[in-house]
Amino acid sequence: MAGNYSDHNHSRRRRPSKRRRRWQYYIPTVIMMVLAVVCVATVTLAIAAAIRDQQKEPRPDGDHTQDTVIIQGSESTDPSDDVTAPSDAPTNTDVEALIADADFIAAGYDYEKAISMLQSYEHYDEFPELAQKVAEYEAADSNLITYSSPQTITHIFFHSLIVDTDRAFDGDEDSDGYNMYMTTVSEFIAILEEMYERGYVLISPYDMAYEVTDESGTHFTYGDIRIPAGKTPFLMSQDDLNYYSYMIGSGNGKNETPVFVDSKNDGFANRIVVGEDGYPTCEYVDADGNVLYGDYDLVPVLETFIQQHPDFSYHGARAILGVTGYEGVFGYRTKPSYEPALNAMYAAGTYPNTYDEEVAMAKEVAQCLRDHGWVLASHSYGHPAYGNISADRVATDSDKWENTVETIIGETDIILYPHGSDIHTWRNYTFDNAKFAALYADGYRYFFNVDGNTYWNQLGTNYFRGGRRNLDGFRMYHNPDKLADLFDVEDVWDDARPTPVPTVGSGM
Numbered sequence: 001m002a003g004n005y006s007d008h009n010h011s012r013r014r015r016p017s018k019r020r021r022r023w024q025y026y027i028p029t030v031i032m033m034v035l036a037v038v039c040v041a042t043v044t045l046a047i048a049a050a051i052r053d054q055q056k057e058p059r060p061d062g063d064h065t066q067d068t069v070i071i072q073g074s075e076s077t078d079p080s081d082d083v084t085a086p087s088d089a090p091t092n093t094d095v096e097a098l099i100a101d102a103d104f105i106a107a108g109y110d111y112e113k114a115i116s117m118l119q120s121y122e123h124y125d126e127f128p129e130l131a132q133k134v135a136e137y138e139a140a141d142s143n144l145i146t147y148s149s150p151q152t153i154t155h156i157f158f159h160s161l162i163v164d165t166d167r168a169f170d171g172d173e174d175s176d177g178y179n180m181y182m183t184t185v186s187e188f189i190a191i192l193e194e195m196y197e198r199g200y201v202l203i204s205p206y207d208m209a210y211e212v213t214d215e216s217g218t219h220f221t222y223g224d225i226r227i228p229a230g231k232t233p234f235l236m237s238q239d240d241l242n243y244y245s246y247m248i249g250s251g252n253g254k255n256e257t258p259v260f261v262d263s264k265n266d267g268f269a270n271r272i273v274v275g276e277d278g279y280p281t282c283e284y285v286d287a288d289g290n291v292l293y294g295d296y297d298l299v300p301v302l303e304t305f306i307q308q309h310p311d312f313s314y315h316g317a318r319a320i321l322g323v324t325g326y327e328g329v330f331g332y333r334t335k336p337s338y339e340p341a342l343n344a345m346y347a348a349g350t351y352p353n354t355y356d357e358e359v360a361m362a363k364e365v366a367q368c369l370r371d372h373g374w375v376l377a378s379h380s381y382g383h384p385a386y387g388n389i390s391a392d393r394v395a396t397d398s399d400k401w402e403n404t405v406e407t408i409i410g411e412t413d414i415i416l417y418p419h420g421s422d423i424h425t426w427r428n429y430t431f432d433n434a435k436f437a438a439l440y441a442d443g444y445r446y447f448f449n450v451d452g453n454t455y456w457n458q459l460g461t462n463y464f465r466g467g468r469r470n471l472d473g474f475r476m477y478h479n480p481d482k483l484a485d486l487f488d489v490e491d492v493w494d495d496a497r498p499t500p501v502p503t504v505g506s507g508m
């Protein structure tokens, strides 16, 4: 469409010679009129598309429809263009779509943004229903209260979700680990439903706490989370969004040979992809070898849930996603030492992408995740327990992550400690701690360990630290009482789990 439109402009600038005009006088006029109509219509559509696109928010109808693409060249500055001002006649459908988008934002308690969406519409004054909506949002906004005890906010986390319990719990050497450390898709959905029923609202770590500079200097502070009375904010994260070899294929991806999905996988998604609607989704290979796309892990399952329940997400928050580097990210085999083997596979026709293409795809997925509100974090490069290794090794591991993962997914100031292993006791971090000094120097300001308590948050002067709760088979089976504030385990438990859930298994 972009090309067509510029071609029209171009042809409009080309003036026919006088001689040709004499005998073709009427034909160009007719053509010009047709072109003018086409141009006006194109500009009208482009403006409408631009207004919708500006909002950069998911569609409210739950179908994940991708935002309309702005038509390139719709804002021509060429003075020779005859199209000066688009005769933009707004329709009721435009206004209904605008209200629906604003309603979706308002459902996430961001009334300020919803109001500005409506008020910035150029035909705001022509549609009295818009002012009515603004009044409605203002009333709802005045009913919000600032959550009074941010230090009690809980943080839950998951690993990759099990799609096919038959293959995950098939009794092979990984089964016990999956049973202990993983959650099934059906359990995750049931957890979301019950937490939603109980008034939980997902927030971003950047709404929870951040650095400010005021009369007392530069320091971290809890953010004001403005939600209706009775609602409870919480954080969510997912560790190891890498789709490791042991889960998705046969072989050891820890060496220099990348491992890709096959139908003997353990019943997990194998990578994140950008869906046809522009939203991140999952690729999954079922037991029969069919390649499927859809809600096969936390990211798309949570996205679908929030599309259906926008009031479950505060200001569009999504979860924090932590990745390691030792097998690449998001299911893409981007570890640098894979490059020769991967390019050889490409040359031999056994894999469709070169190493560089694999990296480009992972970058595209990272951008897509960020665009849709997901927060990307480090989960270390090699998954060592930071609490148990030397400060030098922490620094080296962190540098390796920066050099091989941050180059793909972009900068982050959040680390989800591998094995939940913190670098310090419960006392505040100080620069005397060489591990903290190294991680701080690498840009980290948010540090999350794993902690069995309902909540554990620490507001340092120059960082925020928090504990996270594993909602996995181990916790649900052995300590259901510790989850009673969130849900009843018997409501969410997947009967496909073998019991008893072991207490010792391979770490993940």
Ligand SMILES: [Zn+2]
Pocket: 239, 240, 379, 383, 418, 419, 508
């Ligand atoms: Zn991990």
